Amino acid sequence: MRLAMFASGTGSNVEAILQAVRSGTLEAEPALVFSDQPEAPVLEKARDYGIDTHTFKPRDFASKQHYEEELLQLLKQYHVDWVALAGYMRLLGPTLVTAYDQRIVNIHPSLLPAFPGLDAIGQALEAEVNETGVTIHYVDDGMDTGAVIRQETVPIAEGDMKDSLAKKVQSVEHRLYPQTLQQLLKDRSEGVHHK
């Protein structure tokens, strides 16, 4: 199973996935890492793991559709089966969503449908809830709206600030994403479909 990863930033989740592949707990073949941000630190992380990287910007294309058609070409060229979004800060359009229906997943730092979109951790603190969490879901063309595959709760302690809560959430993400991908791939190869 050949996996592409899309990310716009730091890439700690991409790194967790690549680490899980290296240690054998995730039986996927990382095909490439794509970023819409040529300067994103994730690209160097991926290269450190010997993974091919590609980057181009939507604004260099006539439309979102053209941009996604180029991406689709790339995915085909690398024989990609699944796509994992990891901090990819764009909504996917119908070109990609249709071509990879039920084979694109995303990780989001809240218990969706609570706190979709940007700064989910800040939103949770603002709302003064006593727990938040991590969601892994299929991607459709909405903002964090696809069917939920797995969620895990993260308690918010009194006095938690953005940094401390982000650390707790990230440590769950780094375990949960590779684990869930492994489960998904295994289930799908056995004909079990989560939805």
Ligand code: GRF
């Ligand atoms: C993660 O919190 C993920 O849930 C969200 O974006 C963040 C990406 O972080 N979608 P990183 O680039 O993987 O460190």
